[in-house]
Amino acid sequence: MKVLEMNHVKKSFDNVEVLKDINLHVEEGEVVSIIGPSGSGKTTLLRCATLLEQMDDGNMIYLGDEVVKSIDGKSTYKDKKSQRNALQYFGLVFQNFNLFPHQNVLKNIMGAPIKIQRRDKEEVRNQAMELLKKMGLEDKAKSYPCQLSGGQKQRVSIARALCMNPKILFFDEPTSALDPELTLEILNVIKDLAADKMTMVIVTHEMNFARDVSDRMIFMDNGVVVEETTPEELFNSDNERTRAFLGKYHDMM
């Protein structure tokens, strides 16, 4: 079953075409990585998928719910309320964590499930503590974000996203603000999630990691999908652009 389906997505900023007819389909339990040089449109695609940006054309379907329709070559969004409901399908982990600094770890995680999803406080607390345990952060429940390392902050933000029980989790360069050691911390968490069959779309510059964790990889450049295939095939691609991009990566190894 498809969790997410985006077809013919187009998006321009000030007449600069950032996304040129992009398709993104994600099956349940699948891990898809999106790689590509800076400015290739990866992050914009993710921001369109998470409703942080509006696409100009194309449609978007979450679990059969067509949140964005393409009518006469223009994206037509459902009303605000339906968009708000659509937010329940997914979670997003930001590059800069975006934890709420005035709330402690537990409050950061429990806030939305209680306030927005109106779930039982005790049940949410149990789930939050379980997630923290999984992240190895049970002892940090009462800490404030400023007391945590970058890696810990990112693990809290993953826990925060998971506590909403999303059907799909997006990562926007989750390790770009972290040093190599902390990066490993986060990548291991994501690998555990993949083992649990969490559906994920990951925008990343960590090639080794993407290769290990992904079922499918998408290489984007200049607003188009250059190649979309399994990690093995992508790393052995004979596409010139792919080889050039990954070549730099191979050279580094």
Place this chain on the structure above:
Amino acid sequence: MSFIDICLQLLPGMAVTIEIFLITLIFSLPLGMLIAVGRMSKHKIIQYIIRVYIAIMRGTPLMLQLLVIYFGPYYIFGVSIDSSYRQIAVMIAFSLNYAAYFAEIYRSGIESIDNGQREAAYILGYNKVQTFFSIIFPQVIKRILPAITNEVVTLVKDTSLAFSIAYAEMFTEAKRIAAAQTSMLPFVAAGIFYFVFNALVAFIMKKAEDKLNYYS
């Protein structure tokens, strides 16, 4: 007349000064928030009106504003004004003036919050009102507290401007007694009063800042 006597005579005036101070804060702090929201409105006309309002309030002396609000009804409309209107005029002038300053402080605080906070809240399903009250505003308060303290301290001293329409607050009284007694002592008493009042304000605001220091 002894210093103690002077202080005793100034007591009712002190109460009036404190009253101006408190009522101004009660009205101008929330009003400032409304003005800040208008100032940040996407609606161009609302935004323009608010900008003009702030420009006038900040660009002209509070004493002038007091006189305009007090005498305006008579000079412009010929409405006779009685002395009970003095208090109302003082409250209106101070509240309108301070609200403009507070509005700009709020705006600076709100605009300084990283957009990632709003995006994170949006993704988690918070609507605009929920985002403002549970995510943005608590962070704004912490950031603007030092600037607010500045304004509040200035307000304590500005209450003395009420003398320009002969409103019987402490400073007006001190001037009257000084003239009657040809003595500096009433001014000394007034100075000590303002100083102690502001020391108290600074102390309370410091406590508030400390309380919000649990995160950075």
